[in-house]
Amino acid sequence: GKTMHGQIQIFIVICLIEAAFSQIRYSIPEEMRKGSFVGNVAEDLDLGLDLQRLRSGRVRIVTAESIQYIELKTDKGILVVSERIDREQLCQEVTPCSFSFEVILENPMELHRVTVEINDINDNSPMFRKDEIKFEISESATLGSRFMLASAEDADVGNNGLQKYILTTNDMFVLKQHSTPDGKKYAEMILQKPLDRENQPKISLKLIALDGGTPQRSGTVNIDITVLDANDNPPIFSQSVYVATVMENAAIGTCITTVNATDADSGSNSLITYRFSNMKEYLNDIFQMDEITGVITLVGHIDYEKDKKYEIMIEAVDQGGLTDSGKVLIDIVDVNDNAPVINVMSFSSPVPEDATPGTTVAIIHVKDADSEQHGQIRCSIDNNIPFKVKSTLTNYYTLVTDSVFDREIVPEYNITVTATDSGSPSLSSTTTLRLRISDVNDNAPLFDKMSYDAYIIENNPSGMSIFTVSARDTDWNQNAKISYFLEDTQVSGNPVTTFVSINTETGVLHAVRSFDYEQLKQLQLVVKAQDGGSPPLSSNATVKINILDQNDNAPQVLYPVQTGGSLVAEMVPRSAEVGYLVTKVVAVDVDSGQNAWLSYKLQKATDRALFEVGLQNGEIRTIRQVTDKDAVKQRLTVVVEDNGQPSRSATVSVNVAVADSFPEVLSEFTDFRQDKEYNDNLTFYLVLALAVVSFLFITCLVVIISVKIYRWRQSRILYQSNLPVIPYYPPRYSDTLGTGTLPHVYNYEVCRTTDSRKSDCRFGRAGSQNVLIMEPSSTGTMQRIQSDRSILDEPDSPLEDNAIKIFYNWRLPHMSDSLRFPLFFFRVFKTEMFHFYFSHGNVSCHSEVTTINV
Incomplete structure (x- = not known):
C-alpha cells in the first residue's frame, strides 16, 4: 500500500462546526509521512488566534489516546503528522474513522476541540x-x-x-x-x-x-x-436467522441460544454437526458452539461500548457433506458498568488570597464509556467551600472561585470533585484537588497591648536589657517577618535613641546609658513593629520605662552648718526644764521613698544622760533637769541615717553651752576653739607661718591702706547717689525631686543697731529659744543675741560700735518651733555717715551708719 502513496491525491477538508464550542474538523488520508501538513490552527480557529497568542498562551495538545498522532508547531501555528496512522489499526471496520483532541491555551484559559478524520486508501488486499x-x-x-x-x-x-x-x-x-x-x-x-x-x-x-x-x-x-x-438430502436449519440478546455483564458460560437443523436421510447420512462459518477470529474468544447440540455459549467478556451486536454465520453439515447455512444475530444489552473517568486537564495552585471571584482554578474532563443515559454525567463539589463547577464544552468542566479568600483563616482547600452518571444504579468517581492559598500582606503586626510598663533600677550598666516587646503577624513568610524600631521622639530635649536602643529582630530594649532617678524618673517611648511585606504594614505601642530609686545618696545635714569658721553653739540655761528644746538637726536625702526616710540617733555625747534626739524629727531635748554640776561645754554627735538597703548616714556635731550668761561660758568656748585648731600638725603650721609672715605683713599693710582709701571713695559716691542697698539672699537648698524632707518656704529675721547711743530696731520675733553666735576676735570675746532684746544695745556689749545681723530662719511643717542661724554680719565702723536701708517682707530696718565692712 505504501508504494501507492505518491499516486494518491491528498484532500484536506476543513469544516468548522459547532462554532459555539470552538470545534474544527480536518480530513486526511491514512499512511501519511511524519511531518505531513494537517491544518493551520492559527487561521482556522474562529477566535482570531495569532502566532503570538499561541506562544504566550503556552498552547498544547491534550488527548486521551495512548498515541499522539498529531503534533502542533507553535512557531507556525500548524498541525503535522507525528506518528504513522493506520486506519485499519485505529478504527478497524468502523467508518467514518476519526479521532479527536483538545487544544488548550492559558492566560486567559481557552479550550478548542479538533477532530481529524482518517480516509482509507487501498493498502490491503483481500x-x-x-x-x-x-x-x-x-x-x-x-x-x-x-x-x-x-x-x-x-x-x-x-x-x-x-x-x-x-x-x-x-x-x-x-x-x-x-x-x-x-x-x-x-x-x-x-x-x-x-x-x-x-x-x-x-x-x-x-x-x-x-x-x-x-x-x-x-x-x-x-x-x-x-x-x-x-447422499441425497442436505441438512436444513429450522430457521434461517436466529436472534438472541445478552447482557454485557453476562457471566462466562451463559447460554446464548441453540440452533437446530434436520436431515431427511437416515443412518449416518442423517448425522449433523454444527459449526461457525466465516467467523472473525476474535469472535472465537467470545462465543463457542457445541457441534453436536448446536448450543452457543459465552466464553469471553463482551462490552457494549465496543460492539453493540454480533452477526455470526453458522453451518449444519451431515455425514455426506451436505450443508445448510444460517445466521445468528446477537444483540448486546447495555448496563451501567463503567464509572465516569475524571481527568484534570489543567490546575493552578497556589491562588493568591486576593483573587477575584470567578477566577478559573482548574479544567476537568469527565468521560463515561457507557451510552445513552448511562453515559450522562453530572459533576459536583462540596457545598461548604467557596468554589463552583461550570460546564463549558461537552464533558468539560471548569472549577472557578465563588468568593474571596482569607489565607489567615483557611490556608488551603481540599476540593473533592465528584462525577456521577445517570445509570441505575448510578456510578460515580471522585478526585481531590489540593489548592493552596498564597499570602498577601493584608495584616499589620499587632502588639499584645497598646502600652507596656517596664522597670529598671537606676545606676544600671550600659547595654542592660530592660524589656522585650513582641508583636504577632498572621501573614506568612516574608509578610510576617517583623522588625522593631523606635519612633523618633525627644526626651528632655535629646533623641530617645541616646537613652534606649532596640534589637530590630527580637524587640529587646537595651539601656544606652546609666539612668539617674534623681534626674529622670520615667522614660516614655513609642515602638514600631513593621512587617516585611510590600508595601509594609506597621503598628505602634507605647512603652513606659519607670526608673526605680536606689539608695545612692547619703543624707545631707542642713543645720547646724559645719564650717571651719564661726563656732555656733546652742545655749541651754541651767534653769531649763525636762524636755527643753535645745536645737533641731535638719537633714534631707535626695533619694525617694523609704530611701529618704531619715532617722536621728545620738552617737556620742559629753553627758548622754542629759540630752536625747528625736528619732523622727531630729529635735535635741533635755531628758532631765539641768544642774550646777553639769559641764558648761557639751558636745553632741548626731548620726542621721536613711532607711535604704544598705543604709547611708551622715554625722553632725552640735555644741551646747550650759550657762545663764555669756561671761560664764566665754572662756570655756575659747579654749574649745583653740583646742579644735591645735592638732598633731601644729608644728607644720608654725613653720609655715614663720616662712610667710614677713611677706604677709608687708602685703597686708599695703592692701589695708589701699582698701581703706577705696572704701572711703565708694562711700562718698554711695551717699551722694542715695541708692538702696540690695540685700543678699543665700541660694536655696532645694529638694530637686520633691520627695525630700525640706519644704520650699523661707523666713528671714533681720535685726540691726544704729548709733550706739540711739538704737532703734524693728523685726519679727522668731521664738523663745536662745541662739549663741561665736565669732573669734582679737580680744577673744563672745557675742550673744537674745530673742527678746538686742545685745548690741547693752552697754557692755563686746561688739565694736554698731552691727547689723541677719538671720536665716527655717520653718518645717512638722516642727513646733523654728530654727535660726546667722547668715552674715555687718561690722560698722564710725567713719563718714550714710543712710543704709534694708527691707524684706514685713521687716524693715533703717539706720544712719558709717562705712560698712562686710
Whole structure:
C-alpha cells in the first residue's frame, strides 16, 4: 500500500462546526509521512488566534489516546503528522474513522476541540484465512445444491474493500454472490450439473476475491472437491436467522441460544454437526458452539461500548457433506458498568488570597464509556467551600472561585470533585484537588497591648536589657517577618535613641546609658513593629520605662552648718526644764521613698544622760533637769541615717553651752576653739607661718591702706547717689525631686543697731529659744543675741560700735518651733555717715551708719 502513496491525491477538508464550542474538523488520508501538513490552527480557529497568542498562551495538545498522532508547531501555528496512522489499526471496520483532541491555551484559559478524520486508501488486499477449501460432495447431490465458500477479508473499507468474487470457469458449478445487512460480501457455489464420481472424482477450482481500489487488489484460494457416493438430502436449519440478546455483564458460560437443523436421510447420512462459518477470529474468544447440540455459549467478556451486536454465520453439515447455512444475530444489552473517568486537564495552585471571584482554578474532563443515559454525567463539589463547577464544552468542566479568600483563616482547600452518571444504579468517581492559598500582606503586626510598663533600677550598666516587646503577624513568610524600631521622639530635649536602643529582630530594649532617678524618673517611648511585606504594614505601642530609686545618696545635714569658721553653739540655761528644746538637726536625702526616710540617733555625747534626739524629727531635748554640776561645754554627735538597703548616714556635731550668761561660758568656748585648731600638725603650721609672715605683713599693710582709701571713695559716691542697698539672699537648698524632707518656704529675721547711743530696731520675733553666735576676735570675746532684746544695745556689749545681723530662719511643717542661724554680719565702723536701708517682707530696718565692712 505504501508504494501507492505518491499516486494518491491528498484532500484536506476543513469544516468548522459547532462554532459555539470552538470545534474544527480536518480530513486526511491514512499512511501519511511524519511531518505531513494537517491544518493551520492559527487561521482556522474562529477566535482570531495569532502566532503570538499561541506562544504566550503556552498552547498544547491534550488527548486521551495512548498515541499522539498529531503534533502542533507553535512557531507556525500548524498541525503535522507525528506518528504513522493506520486506519485499519485505529478504527478497524468502523467508518467514518476519526479521532479527536483538545487544544488548550492559558492566560486567559481557552479550550478548542479538533477532530481529524482518517480516509482509507487501498493498502490491503483481500485475503482468505486458508490456502485451500475442501469439499466432499456426494454424486447424488441435487442440482441447485449450495456450497458456502470461505469469505475473504479486506481491512480496507468502502470502495477499497472487498467488492466481488470470481470462480474459475467450469461446467459443474456457478458462483452466486450475496451481501449481509452490514455490507459483507460472501459467495456460494451452486451445482448446475450432476456430478459423476466415475468420470471426475476430484474437481479443482480457484476462487478469486477482488476489491474496488485503484489499482485493484485480489486474493486467491484453491477449492478441492472430492465427489462422494450418494447422499441425497442436505441438512436444513429450522430457521434461517436466529436472534438472541445478552447482557454485557453476562457471566462466562451463559447460554446464548441453540440452533437446530434436520436431515431427511437416515443412518449416518442423517448425522449433523454444527459449526461457525466465516467467523472473525476474535469472535472465537467470545462465543463457542457445541457441534453436536448446536448450543452457543459465552466464553469471553463482551462490552457494549465496543460492539453493540454480533452477526455470526453458522453451518449444519451431515455425514455426506451436505450443508445448510444460517445466521445468528446477537444483540448486546447495555448496563451501567463503567464509572465516569475524571481527568484534570489543567490546575493552578497556589491562588493568591486576593483573587477575584470567578477566577478559573482548574479544567476537568469527565468521560463515561457507557451510552445513552448511562453515559450522562453530572459533576459536583462540596457545598461548604467557596468554589463552583461550570460546564463549558461537552464533558468539560471548569472549577472557578465563588468568593474571596482569607489565607489567615483557611490556608488551603481540599476540593473533592465528584462525577456521577445517570445509570441505575448510578456510578460515580471522585478526585481531590489540593489548592493552596498564597499570602498577601493584608495584616499589620499587632502588639499584645497598646502600652507596656517596664522597670529598671537606676545606676544600671550600659547595654542592660530592660524589656522585650513582641508583636504577632498572621501573614506568612516574608509578610510576617517583623522588625522593631523606635519612633523618633525627644526626651528632655535629646533623641530617645541616646537613652534606649532596640534589637530590630527580637524587640529587646537595651539601656544606652546609666539612668539617674534623681534626674529622670520615667522614660516614655513609642515602638514600631513593621512587617516585611510590600508595601509594609506597621503598628505602634507605647512603652513606659519607670526608673526605680536606689539608695545612692547619703543624707545631707542642713543645720547646724559645719564650717571651719564661726563656732555656733546652742545655749541651754541651767534653769531649763525636762524636755527643753535645745536645737533641731535638719537633714534631707535626695533619694525617694523609704530611701529618704531619715532617722536621728545620738552617737556620742559629753553627758548622754542629759540630752536625747528625736528619732523622727531630729529635735535635741533635755531628758532631765539641768544642774550646777553639769559641764558648761557639751558636745553632741548626731548620726542621721536613711532607711535604704544598705543604709547611708551622715554625722553632725552640735555644741551646747550650759550657762545663764555669756561671761560664764566665754572662756570655756575659747579654749574649745583653740583646742579644735591645735592638732598633731601644729608644728607644720608654725613653720609655715614663720616662712610667710614677713611677706604677709608687708602685703597686708599695703592692701589695708589701699582698701581703706577705696572704701572711703565708694562711700562718698554711695551717699551722694542715695541708692538702696540690695540685700543678699543665700541660694536655696532645694529638694530637686520633691520627695525630700525640706519644704520650699523661707523666713528671714533681720535685726540691726544704729548709733550706739540711739538704737532703734524693728523685726519679727522668731521664738523663745536662745541662739549663741561665736565669732573669734582679737580680744577673744563672745557675742550673744537674745530673742527678746538686742545685745548690741547693752552697754557692755563686746561688739565694736554698731552691727547689723541677719538671720536665716527655717520653718518645717512638722516642727513646733523654728530654727535660726546667722547668715552674715555687718561690722560698722564710725567713719563718714550714710543712710543704709534694708527691707524684706514685713521687716524693715533703717539706720544712719558709717562705712560698712562686710
